[in-house]
Every structure is written in structure tokens, then in C-alpha cells.
Amino acid sequence: xxxxxxxxxxxxxxxxxxxxxxxxxxxxxxxxxxxxxxxxxxxxxxxxxxxxxxxxxxxxxxxxxxxxxxxxxxxxxxxxxxxxxxxxxxxxxxxxxxxxxxxxxxxxxxxxxxxxxxxxxxxxxxxxxxxxxxxxxxxxxxxxxxxxxxxxxxxxxxxxxxxxxxxxxxxxxxxxxxxxxxxxxxxxxxxxxxxxxxxxxxxxxxxxxxxxxxxxxxxxxxxxxxxxxxxxxxxxxxxxxxxxxxxxxxxxxxxxxxxxxxxxxxxxxxxxxxxxxxxxxxxxxxxxxxxxxxxxxxxxxxxxxxxxxxxxxxxxxxxxxxxxxxxxxxxxxxxxxxxxxxxxxxxxxxxxxxxxxxxxxxx
Amino acid sequence: xxxxxxxxxxxxxxxxxxxxxxxxxxxxxxxxxxxxxxxxxxxxxxxxxxxxxxxxxxxxxxxxxxxxxxxxxxxxxxxxxxxxxxxxxxxxxxxxxxxxxxxxxxxxxxxxxxxxxxxxxxxxxxxxxxxxxxxxxxxxxxxxxxxxxxxxxxxxxxxxxxxxxxxxxxxxxxxxxxxxxxxxxxxxxxxxxxxxxxxxxxxxxxxxxxxxxxxxxxxxxxxxxxxxxxxxxxxxxxxxxxxxxxxxxxxxxxxxxxxxxxxxxxxxxxxxxxxxxxxxxxxxxxxxxxxxxxxxxxxxxxxxxxxxxxxxxxxxxxxxxxxxxxxxxxxxxxxxxxxxxxxxxxxxxxxxxxxxxxxxxxxxxxxxxxxxxxxxxxxxxxxxxxxxxxxxxxxxxxxxxxxxxxxxxxxxxxxxxxxxxxxxxxxxxxxxxxxxxxxxxxxxxxxxxxxxxxxxxxxxxxxxxxxxxxxxxxxxxxxxxxxxxxxxxxxxxxxxxxxxx
Numbered sequence: 001x002x003x004x005x006x007x008x009x010x011x012x013x014x015x016x017x018x019x020x021x022x023x024x025x026x027x028x029x030x031x032x033x034x035x036x037x038x039x040x041x042x043x044x045x046x047x048x049x050x051x052x053x054x055x056x057x058x059x060x061x062x063x064x065x066x067x068x069x070x071x072x073x074x075x076x077x078x079x080x081x082x083x084x085x086x087x088x089x090x091x092x093x094x095x096x097x098x099x100x101x102x103x104x105x106x107x108x109x110x111x112x113x114x115x116x117x118x119x120x121x122x123x124x125x126x127x128x129x130x131x132x133x134x135x136x137x138x139x140x141x142x143x144x145x146x147x148x149x150x151x152x153x154x155x156x157x158x159x160x161x162x163x164x165x166x167x168x169x170x171x172x173x174x175x176x177x178x179x180x181x182x183x184x185x186x187x188x189x190x191x192x193x194x195x196x197x198x199x200x201x202x203x204x205x206x207x208x209x210x211x212x213x214x215x216x217x218x219x220x221x222x223x224x225x226x227x228x229x230x231x232x233x234x235x236x237x238x239x240x241x242x243x244x245x246x247x248x249x250x251x252x253x254x255x256x257x258x259x260x261x262x263x264x265x266x267x268x269x270x271x272x273x274x275x276x277x278x279x280x281x282x283x284x285x286x287x288x289x290x291x292x293x294x295x296x297x298x299x300x301x302x303x304x305x306x307x308x309x310x311x312x313x314x315x316x317x318x319x320x321x322x323x324x325x326x327x328x329x330x331x332x333x334x335x336x337x338x339x340x341x342x343x344x345x346x347x348x349x350x351x352x353x354x355x356x357x358x359x360x361x362x363x
Numbered sequence: 364x365x366x367x368x369x370x371x372x373x374x375x376x377x378x379x380x381x382x383x384x385x386x387x388x389x390x391x392x393x394x395x396x397x398x399x400x401x402x403x404x405x406x407x408x409x410x411x412x413x414x415x416x417x418x419x420x421x422x423x424x425x426x427x428x429x430x431x432x433x434x435x436x437x438x439x440x441x442x443x444x445x446x447x448x449x450x451x452x453x454x455x456x457x458x459x460x461x462x463x464x465x466x467x468x469x470x471x472x473x474x475x476x477x478x479x480x481x482x483x484x485x486x487x488x489x490x491x492x493x494x495x496x497x498x499x500x501x502x503x504x505x506x507x508x509x510x511x512x513x514x515x516x517x518x519x520x521x522x523x524x525x526x527x528x529x530x531x532x533x534x535x536x537x538x539x540x541x542x543x544x545x546x547x548x549x550x551x552x553x554x555x556x557x558x559x560x561x562x563x564x565x566x567x568x569x570x571x572x573x574x575x576x577x578x579x580x581x582x583x584x585x586x587x588x589x590x591x592x593x594x595x596x597x598x599x600x601x602x603x604x605x606x607x608x609x610x611x612x613x614x615x616x617x618x619x620x621x622x623x624x625x626x627x628x629x630x631x632x633x634x635x636x637x638x639x640x641x642x643x644x645x646x647x648x649x650x651x652x653x654x655x656x657x658x659x660x661x662x663x664x665x666x667x668x669x670x671x672x673x674x675x676x677x678x679x680x681x682x683x684x685x686x687x688x689x690x691x692x693x694x695x696x697x698x699x700x701x702x703x704x705x706x707x708x709x710x711x712x713x714x715x716x717x718x719x720x721x722x723x724x725x726x727x728x729x730x731x732x733x734x735x736x737x738x739x740x741x742x743x744x745x746x747x748x749x750x751x752x753x754x755x756x757x758x759x760x761x762x763x764x765x766x767x768x769x770x771x772x773x774x775x776x777x778x779x780x781x782x783x784x785x786x787x788x789x790x791x792x793x794x795x796x797x798x799x800x801x802x803x804x805x806x807x808x809x810x811x812x813x814x815x816x817x818x819x820x821x822x823x824x825x826x827x828x829x830x831x832x833x834x835x836x837x838x839x840x841x842x843x844x845x846x847x848x849x850x851x852x853x854x855x856x857x858x859x860x861x862x863x864x
Contacts, residue, residue, distance in 0.1 A: 239688035355763035
């Protein structure tokens with residue numbers, strides 16, 4: 001009896017995806033394009049070796065961002081501030097890294113530490129404000145995003161800028177990381193020749209996924225975190241200190257956020273520039289929802305979003321507006337979130353029925 | 364309007380809220396519904412107001428069958444409800460609050476003058492003093508309540524449901540409210556008055572229906588009933604009695620509370636100079652009408668409530684300044700008065716629920732601060748076996764269990780933790796007779812093996828049958844200590860209501 005409930009759980013995302021493709025197909029028909037051809041085109045282009053590497057590279061920061069958001073979700077908090085946290089942390093990491101001259105693993109490690117320390121503290125402000133002043137974390141993290149982006153722009157333009165042409169021109173970017181601060185791609189390791197670089201921080205993302213899983217599902221702290229998320233009153237009576245947990249959860253969430261920019265920093269750009277990728281913090285919210293805060297679910301969610309982004313690039317060339325990808329991503333999120341909720345309720349009522357049947361039999 | 368509630372039953376996952384309830388309410392009378400928390404009175408009123416649909420049973424108004432899908436239907440039939448927590452928009456004026464939602468939204472200007480004069484007329488008719496142009500946040504609690512009453516009368520209510528209307532009022536406001544209610548009655552309004560304050564019920568109501576464990580125990584005229592009789596009906600006498608067993612009370616102290624004093628959140632006295640000790644192997648029963656400081660006292664012992672002065676010792680340790688977690692780790696266990704809100708994570712399975720409260724002890728937390736699920740599986744299975752918890756397995760979510768089985772699981776978890784001291788708050792509230800019997804026996808077993816227990820209960824028979832010693836709390840003070848052998852429910856009831864000090 002219980003196995004079929006599990007199977008329903010696993011089938012949900014697949015059915016939800018099929019529904020999303022169907023709805024997108026209707027939209028394509030409405031704008032007079034052939035949906036089958038369009039999807040075939042997307043799949044064909046999206047599964048070339050080049051595309052797969054690009055999808056993996058895109059997935060890394062989105063996945064880590066999703067983890068940062070999920071830490072908050074698990075305890076019933078909404079950290080909207082991953083965006084500001086990672087931008088600020090990455091900038092500081094880039095700056096610190098550009099000053100150092102130490103050997104390789106240590107150099108990269110110091111960059112990581114300075115980035116996540118800053119992100120973590122930045123997120124901690126929201127935790128502190130919630131505990132001490134009762135400011136809702138959604139409000140404070142949104143505000144902190146604005147402050148962070150302003151701060152980053154100011155620091156980049158007026159403090160950490162690079163001097164070129166004997167210092168006459170100030171370029172709003174940090175100095176390049178020395179070679180010891182750069183993370184090599186995985187291509188040599190995996191024998192991927194004649195292909196674009198596969199970002200070395202992919203391994204970091206996998207490690208962070210494992211750390212997240214351990215922290216939330218296996219550690220005692222994670223138990224209290226989840227208990228507080230599901231029933232704050234019962235958690236309080238059990239000895240969990242809600243105020244402490246709020247601050248700790250924000251610090252941890254911010255620490256993960258500190259790694260969002262790392263693949264791009266140490267593995268690709270090697271400096272923080274005005275063009276450094278933004279919006280990853282918000283993408284993380286989407287992916288956390290898609291993956292239901294589960295480490296593997298979020299990885300699949302990150303692949304899916306990255307796949308859609310990448311494969312949409314071919315559409316314009318074939319006279320299909322590439323905006324269809326944004327529409328599709330939106331449909332996917334809505335359908336997936338709704339189907340999760342429907343299935344959750346169904347499984348719950350089935351469990352209740354099962355247990356009450358048993359009680360009747362016993363009595 | 365006359366109301367007939369006929370054979371209403373309603374259950375929720377884990378709770379049977381109403382079981383075959385039938386009550387007749389005479390037209391133009393004040394009818395009180397009394398019962399402890401969880402007795403099912405709120406659910407019944409929600410059904411009457413269309414907020415919940417009954418599983419079975421019917422409602423009749425003046426012999427006419429009615430069916431409600433939402434409060435809107437109920438309002439159309441002439442029912443109005445004044446909730447315990449006011450449903451008013453603070454920054455709007457009185458008249459705006461009263462007419463809010465009356466018309467379908469449109470773009471016509473509001474007929475402010477007409478509304479105000481209508482409200483003034485209505486207020487005059489029912490002698491409910493309000494100033495329609497003041498904003499709500501300028502008003503005191505009593506006036507807000509009058510606005511709430513006017514709001515439902517304005518909608519043409521012939522039946523008024525008042526949910527714990529005096530809970531928020533000071534005595535002077537209470538007598539004002541009662542005068543208003545008598546007035547409304549004389550003008551033909553039928554009033555349903557929900558309360559657990561027996562004094563007030565006897566003062567204001569014509570008839571009173573008593574609810575207990577989701578069932579309707581009986582309806583009587585208030586002029587024929589005394590407070591202690593009512594208390595007895597509310598708490599139950601025909602229930603099975605806990606087994607009497609002698610015990611060896613040790614000389615060693617289990618819990619010692621010295622001169623504890625605390626204020627409520629509103630700054631009133633919660634309890635004062637509380638002084639007692641519980642020996643190992645002793646159950647001390649705390650009797651009192653709900654709201655006399657028990658909640659604050661038990662939360663103080665758990666480290667969840669900040670008291671002003673005094674000391675708490677567990678065995679030899681002074682735990683006055685310890686947080687909840689350290690107290691739990693030192694061996695304080697707690698059977699929560701509200702299992703679903705305080706004692707369980709109902710969306711989690713029994714394996715995770717068995718950890719709750721002990722997540723930081725060495726039983727469930729390894730040297731590297733990992734949760735030891737292996738132990739949780741074994742221990743949840745052991746609670747299920749030893750306490751006869753009926754469940755498909757320990758993987759089942761707590762919400763899937765019936766109320767009695769949830770409670771058996773909570774009690775089992777707390778007892779099998781081998782605590783040094785157990786705070787048992789309403790350990791058998793809202794459970795069936797079989798579960799009650801099992802819980803009583805298990806509590807006695809634990810006592811016999813040397814556990815000290817503070818038992819807080821609204822069930823006087825439970826207190827008399829389980830306790831080795833009884834303490835009565837009234838308005839935050841210990842007013843009487845007595846042996847169960849020299850106490851009767853009537854005597855206890857008189858101390859609890861402050862009649863016999």
C-alpha cells in the first residue's frame with residue numbers, strides 16, 4: 001500500500017513537466033509555430049556536448065543559491081537576500097584574492113572564506129533584526145539587497161578599482177586573481193578535449209550539496225531547524241531556542257550564498273567586474289521551489305532551468321521568439337508547485353485513511 | 364428565534380470534536396455553553412456559524428431545516444458571531460467597520476450620513492453606547508465589543524453567538540456587557556454565550572448546556588444549579604476512576620520550588636509566592652480552574668516563562684536560570700496540555716517525533732552532533748509497543764493517528780525518556796476511556812519506580828485518583844493543600860472557585 005504512495009511522489013515532477021510542455025505547446029500553436037518541431041529543436045541543441053557543458057556551468061551557481069534559500073525555507077524563513085549576500089561576498093573575496101600571494105589550495109581557500117564570511121554576516125543582519133527588532137526577514141533582506149548593490153557599485157568604482165595606463169584610467173573591476181587563486185577547469189581530468197571549459201567548482205557544488213544534506217537532515221541542529229519550520233511551538237517546548245535558531249539559520253544560509261559567485265570568480269572571470277552575473281539569488285528561489293528543498297531535487301531543478309536557458313538560444317535562429325523560454329520556465333514553476341501541493345494533500349489523506357482503518361480493525 | 368441542534372457530529376484527523384450533539388435553545392433566551400478547552404464548544408459554534416460543515420446531523424431554526432456552506436449563509440439566516448478576538452479594522456471608524464462588506468463593491472460614494480443615523484438608531488434601540496465617527500484604535504475593549512455586537516445586529520442578526528466574551532474584559536465592563544445582553548434578550552434576540560467561567564454563566568444565562576469530550580452532557584436551568592454541580596458536570600463524574608494504589612514516597616526531593624512569583628504578559632499577577640516540593644516517587648496534583656496561573660507556572664518550570672523572583676531546584680541542582688534545553692537535558696519531561704500544538708510535529712513521522720524534546724541528549728545526538736536515527740527507530744517502536752499506540756508503523760505521520768493514539772505516543776515518549784521529573788499537563792484530555800486507563804496506569808508505574816510528577820488536570824477524578832497530595836491554585840496562589848482521601852470533587856470545586864478560603 002505504501003509503495004504506491006511513494007511511486008506517486010516520484011512520478012509527480014515528470015507528470016508536471018509533461019503538463020508544462022503541453023501548455024507551452026498550446027502557446028506555440030497560438031503564435032503559429034509547430035510545438036513538436038520547436039521542442040525537438042530545443043532538445044537537439046540542448047543535448048550537444050557543448051550545450052551540456054554550458055548547462056552544467058550555469059547550474060553550479062543556481063544550485064548553490066537554491067541551497068542557500070532552502071536552508072531558510074526548511075526553518076520557515078524566506079531569505080530573499082541571497083542576491084545581495086553573494087554579490088557583496090564575492091566582491092570581497094575577489095578583492096582579498098587579488099592582494100594575496102600564497103600557494104594554490106590555500107589561496108583559493110582564503111578567497112572562499114572571505115566571501116562566505118561576508119555573505120554570512122550580511123545575512124546575519126537580517127536574523128539579528130528579526131530577533132531583536134521584530135523586522136520580518138522578507139523586508140529586511142530585500143532592503144539589504146538594495147544596500148548591497150549600492151555598496152558593491154561604490155566599492156567597485158571608488159575603492160577596489162583597477163588602474164590602467166599608469167593609473168590614469170580607473171576601471172571598475174578588481175585586479176585579476178594571481179594564478180594561484182584560479183581554479184583550473186575539469187577538462188583535463190575528465191579527458192574532455194576540444195570542448196569548452198567545464199568549471200572546476202562543479203566539485204564544490206557537489207560538496208556543498210552533501211554538506212547541506214548532512215546539515216539539515218542528519219545533524220542535531222538540522223533537526224531543530226526542521227522542527228521549528230514545521231511546528232515552532234512544539235520545537236520551543238522541546239528545548240529549541242527559536243531566537244538562536246533564526247540567527248544561526250540566517251548565518252548558514254548566508255554562508256552558502258557566499259559560494260554562489262565562486263564558480264564564476266575563481267573558475268571563469270578571475271575578477272569581479274561590473275558585468276559579473278547577477279540575478280542568481282532570485283533564480284535560487286525558483287530552483288529551491290522546483291526541487292522542494294531537496295539536495296537532489298534542486299540539482300535537477302537547476303539543470304532544468306539551465307537547460308531551458310541554453311536550448312532557447314537556438315530558437316531565435318529558427319524564427320521562434322526566444323521569450324518562449326521565459327514563459328515556459330514560469331509555467332513549469334507554477335505547474336510543479338501546484339502538483340506538489342495536490343500530491344502532498346492526497347498522500348496525507350491516504351495515510352490518515354490507512355491509519356484510521358487500522359484503528360477500526362483493532363477496536 | 365428558536366434553535367434546534369440535532370445529532371451533530373464532526374471529526375478532524377486525530378480529534379473527534381463533536382459526537383452526536385443535540386441542544387435546543389429557546390427563543391429570546393440567553394443560553395450558555397460551558398466546557399473545558401477541547402470539549403468541543405468552539406467546533407459546535409463554528410458549525411452553527413457555517414465555518415465548518417458537520418459530518419452528520421442537522422440544524423433547525425424555528426422548526427425550519429437550514430444548511431450553511433459559509434458564514435454568509437448563516438448571516439442571511441440571522442446568525443451573528445462575536446469572536447473572542449475582535450475582527451475590526453483598527454484604523455477605520457466605527458461606522459466604517461459596521462458597514463464594511465454590507466454592499467457589493469461599487470464606485471458609488473458611501474452614504475455616510477445615512478449609515479451613521481441608522482447606526483445611531485440601532486445603538487439607541489439596543490442601548491449600546493458608541494460614537495460612530497471615532498476610529499477603533501481610540502476605543503477601549505468594552506466599546507470595541509459593543510461595536511462587534513452592533514456589527515452583527517446591523518446585519519439583522521436574531522441570534523448572537525458570543526465566544527468567551529468576558530475573557531478580555533475587566534469586571535466593570537463585564538457587568539456593562541451583561542446589562543446589554545439582558546436588554547438584547549428583552550428585545551427578542553437569542554444569545555448563545557460560550558464560556559468556562561461558571562460564576563458568569565450562572566449570573567447571566569437562563570439555561571446552560573455542558574459539553575465534555577465532544578459530547579453534550581446535559582442542559583439545565585441555571586436557577587436550579589450551583590457552581591459546584593456545574594463544575595462536576597463539566598469535569599465528569601461518571602468516568603472510570605484511576606486505580607488506587609499505595610506507593611513508597613521517598614524522602615529525597617525531586618523538584619523544589621521556592622517563593623516563585625511572576626507577572627502575566629499584561630502585567631497582572633500570574634502567580635505569587637509559590638512554594639512547594641515534590642518528593643521522588645510522589646504525584647502532586649495541582650487543581651484549579653483554567654487560567655489561575657497554571658499555564659505560567661508550568662512554563663516557568665520548563666524554562667519558557669520569565670518569572671520575577673524565586674528559585675527552582677531539580678534534585679540538587681538550582682535550575683532557575685537554565686534554559687529549556689538544559690532543563691530537558693537534566694531530566695525534566697513534559698506531557699503537553701495540547702498535544703498537537705506543543706507536543707508533536709504532526710507532519711513528521713513517529714521516528715522523528717520520538718526525538719522531539721531529547722534532540723540534544725546523548726541518546727539522539729552523537730559526539731559529532733549527528734542525529735542518531737537508529738536509536739529513534741528502536742525507541743519509537745518501543746513506545747508504540749509498550750503504550751499500545753495503534754499505527755501502521757513508526758514511519759507513519761503523527762497526523763494520521765487518532766487523538767488517543769497521539770496522546771499515548773506523547774505520554775510514552777516522555778515516560779520512556781526516564782526523566783527525573785515529569786510535568787504532566789492534562790495527560791488524558793480528549794482521549795477515549797481505554798487510552799485514559801492505560802495512561803493512568805503508566806503514570807502510576809512511573810511513580811512507583813521513583814519518578815516525581817506534577818499533575819495539572821481539569822479532571823477532578825483524575826486528580827483525586829492519581830495524586831498522593833493535592834494542591835489547589837486560585838488566582839495565582841496556593842490556597843489549600845489536602846490529601847486525596849479527605850477530598851471530594853465538591854470540596855475541591857469549592858476551593859477551586861474561591862468559595863472556601
